[in-house]
Amino acid sequence: MRTTHRLFALATAGVLGASLTACGSDSATTETDGGGPITVSATDTGCEVATTTVNAGTSVFAISNKGQKVTEFYVYAAGDRVMAEVENIAPGLSRNLHVELPAGTYETACKPGMIGKGIRGPLTVEGSAAPLTDDAALLAATESYQRYVKSQTAALLEKTTEFVQAVKDGKIDEAKALFPVARTYWERIEPVAEIFGDLDPRIDGREEVTEEGLTFGGFHRIEKDLWETKDISKSGPIADQLLTDVKEIVTKANAEKLSPLQLANGAKALLDEVASGKITGEEDRYSHTDLWDFNANIEGSKAAIASLRPVLEERDPELVKTLDTEFANVDTALSAHRSGDGWKLHTDLTEADLKTLSDAINALAEPISKVAAVVSGK
Amino acid sequence: MTPLSRRRALTLAGVGAAGLSLAADRGLIGKSDEIPFLGQYQAGIVTPAQDRLHFVALDVTTRDRDRLIKLLKDWTAAAARMTAGRDAGEIGAVAGIPEAPPDDTGEALGLPPAHLTITIGFGPALFDRFGLSAQRPAALEELPRFTGDTLDAALSGGDIAIQACADDPQVAVHAVRNLIRIGMGAVSVRWSQLGFGRTSSTSTGQATPRNLFGFKDGTRNLKAEETDALRDHLWVQPGDGPEWLTGGSYLVTRKIRMLIETWDRSSLTEQETIVGRYKGSGAPLGTSGEFDEVDFDSVGADGQPLLPATSHVRLAHPDTNSGARMLRRGYNFVDGSDGLGRLNAGLFFIAYQRDPRTAFIPVQRSLAARDEMNEYLRHVSSALFACPPGLSGPEDYWGRALFG
Missing domain, CATH: 2.60.40.420 (Cupredoxins -  blue copper proteins)
Known part of the structure; x- marks a missing residue:
């Protein structure tokens, strides 16, 4: 979060x-x-x-x-x-x-x-x-997105399990490699996870947003142990709790009935995540693997828009064209920072690189912010 | 739907409690705080200088000429609405459907036009793209480096400039913010500057204000009432260059940091000697009234000129610069403080002119070489833009003659 x-x-x-x-x-x-x-x-x-x-x-x-x-x-x-x-x-x-x-x-x-x-x-x-889902196309959209959520949660559970095991086994390098991978599935569907109150901050909260009296845990606590403290000998209980929480959220997310408006708002929320946290390097401040999350947020946003596409094509084809163009521009800007199977570290990007990415996100986020109104049909 | 003015929108929104907004509305009646957006010349140049500034320089990021033209049209329409005290978009800040982000950001709801003017200019680098090379005026060259310049490239230049001036800072910021938002995907903000306390008067009806050195600034500025001088020194004339710029003007901006802590420790005599004016009255040294002619020749009892050879007034005066005059329209700025606890303050210099090659450039060369004031100044940002003439009617748009 x-x-x-x-x-x-x-x-x-x-x-x-x-x-x-x-x-x-x-x-x-x-x-x-x-x-x-x-x-x-x-x-x-x-x-x-x-x-x-x-x-x-x-x-x-x-x-x-x-x-x-x-x-x-x-x-x-x-x-x-x-x-x-x-x-x-x-x-x-x-x-x-x-x-x-x-x-x-x-x-x-x-x-x-x-x-x-x-x-x-x-x-x-x-x-x-009558909710919006009475419309067959809208119903199809939510069903399509629900399938996406299901696929992502399955992968999230699998990769988090591996990550947690590596941490508990004290395998630092393996855990470091798995950290951005497991997070990818989380970041793609994060707005869904955010529906479930306290679970999101427990899994993905950063140190400064940990409420008084609660322990700083979740992905970012282990990230700190791996990259900054460089000591995961005491991280076992934190890792166990992370897996427990992920299991719970996976169950809830799969059972959740989403509305078309939630898809639209989620597509935009994912870009807000990029604009406010990934561009600045705040998200993964110890590992600097922000670009993995950045890419996952974009993919998640794209998936939500994809589910809505038939509805949008019908109601506002111009907007769809604009979104296609701007998604492509973001992909182009981001692909310059590929590194092997993954991404460059945030710290390896120049101010000019970040400005280019920020401009591309702004260009996409403005039209995406109009999707909800189109979906609501007014 | 019919565009609502911000005042009207507020009244509609406040159902059941309209009394208060009506009262505010009435307060505006009879107040001419709206500056016409259309006209032979762009507003915001000879318009009596407003109290506040928000200036932004943008880079054009799109390579699609049609998209840029569409943006210029959208901007023109939004600027026309906002200078009339209306919302930036056709729907407005609060009249849209709940699921959509409003097409106006809303912070100017209930505020009057506040003499808002929005002025546009095009920078040299824009002309290398979009097939505009032939339209680039010879005078629109990057400014030369001047002695002592400590320019920050990130704060200099730009493809497009937008100057928003108003008597209410919120109105000026609202204008720039909404134009930036409309431009997302086609342009990107390069740098921007807020200013307060106009440092020049552009009309004989205005008193001369003071800059952060505490001196009256712009006493001998070009003024709106000097029709002949405006023709000779301010507006680009037929035959000066490409036709699209006739009736326009060149805009020079310089962000000039003032080292005010050391200035404040200098004696009154030193300050007046450097400026060449008395601090209280603003009169040139050796004279008694603010608007007295500068006395270049008189010498004091010590045999030295009353107006020192290195004074700012002498070096900047038209008589020592082949008659060069500009319309200055600068603003004070204080951008917080720096790491050493010094105020990051100074003058955001703005000057309009018919040709920078015979106005700003020679004057600044002279100042850069000899002005004693340089000890207290740092030029950190510099830009030059060509501002097209005014808009002829509702179907006209910024840059039409250039792109059309």
């Missing part, structure tokens, strides 16, 4: 709310009466959601942070599965969150200070408003 990015979970933060706040107090009530956003009044100690019952389909929450701390707002399904979230709501600001919810029981949560379990409340979703 990167920092606290979980865009895959349908989150769409709007700025509409900001003007509502600026304009005064009564507007929110008026809009709720008219079927508009559900207001959420977040403070440092409270989380007042205007209603605890909504109809199935798309709901919009308008969250106002009236506290002193930066806050977040989540909609959780059973088992703390993130359905949607909006992050980094500064004191005094308002944000909107759009989420597509099938009938069922959920929980809402505000997280003042952005840590802990948050202030929870119940949310019941009634009825059975």
Whole structure:
């Protein structure tokens, strides 16, 4: 995982709310009466959601942070599965969150200070408003992507098992070689993994985002042991826990029903991962194997778009052409840094190399950010 | 849909609490804070200098001529909207569908046009591509190296320049940010600069401001009201070069770091001797009023000229540079501080002229060689651009005469 990015979970933060706040107090009530956003009044100690019952389909929450701390707002399904979230709501600001919810029981949560379990409340979703997947082409898209997820999770489990074994056997060189390979399968489907709350940070969290009281574990802890501390004699329990967590996430990911909108948002989220973490070398700061992850993110993004392709071809062929061109440009820019079966280290790239890659990612990410709207059919 | 102005969008968004935004709207009525985007000349040159600047130099990364032309059209449309106080895109920051990223970034919602002008220029290297070699004016050559230059290549040059000036920094930043976003995939940011506190007046209606040395700067600037002088010194005239640039102007930018800590420790007399003006009134040494003619000849009791031979005013004056004049439009900058705790501050020099070969280049040669002020200056960035004339109507676009 990167920092606290979980865009895959349908989150769409709007700025509409900001003007509502600026304009005064009564507007929110008026809009709720008219079927508009559900207001959420977040403070440092409270989380007042205007209603605890909504109809199935798309709901919009308008969250106002009236506290002193930066806050977040989540909609959780059973088992703390993130359905949607909006992050980094500064004191005094308002944000909107759009989420597509099938009938069922959920929980809402505000997280003042952005840590802990948050202030929870119940949310019941009634009825059975038709989801986008009614459209056969969209259904085919999600089924296609689900197959991709299945193939990647199988490989992830296999390679992580090998990696963990090498670590436990004290085989440093073998473990080092397996590290970027196992991560490739993770990075391709990372937005799916990010749906499952705490599992993602446990597996892929970096040292600075490890919450107080918790142990820094997962891939990056072992990376540090391998490359920086150069001592894996005590890494066994960490490696065992990593495999346990990976097994759990593989099971969950394979069982997860994804919506077409999640595919679209996931394709974009993967490019955000590249832009914010891989270009900068923050992701694999000890091993500098960021380009493996970079490439895997691009492949994952491409796979999600590929699943949606029939729908996009039908609705916006120009956009598909643009995406093809820009994906090809990214591949060209990246292929200059191939090294054997893998990739050059991040530290071997010049500033100019990174700028070229950054430009290519920006050029691709702008059109990809338009896919969700096309998929939603509006 | 019909494009909404930012003010209107805000009013619509604030259903049930429209009172406050209406009040803000009313506050704008009767205030002429919108500068016309169309006209014979580009806005942002003789326009009374606004208080804030966001300047960006971009490299063109696409090799597809049609894509570049489309970008110039898209930019022109966005610039027309934003200078009128509207959102960058046709839909706007908040009127779109929830699943799509807004086509305006939103930070200017509720803000007035704030005299926003957006001015474009083309750099020398652009002409080597896209089959434009024949259209490259002879005067559009990389500037020569001047004595003492300590230029950072990464902060210099560029294929396209965009100058956004406004009285509200957020409005200027909003304009540049949205244009950069529109350009992704076709252009890449090379360098950019924020500026505050205009350091020149470009109209007789404006008081002369001060630069970070604390001196009035730009007293003898070319001014919007000097029609004949503008023709002779500012606007490219028919026959000067390729026809597409007639009615345009050459833009020189220099980022000039000021070593202000050592400057601040120099005596008032030394400061005034270096500049050649009194610090309080701005009058040339030996005279009494800011706008008095510079007195080159008078000598003091010690037999030395009242205006030293190495003073900035004397060396930069048109009379010592074959009559060369420019329209200066620079801004102060403070880019935080450096590793030694010194303010990274100075002047982002901007000058428009009819021909740099008879204006900026000879004047800077003279200054670089002899100006006592150089002890306190470091030129770190340099660029030259050819700015096309203004846009004739809604169907016109930046660079049409060049690419058309």
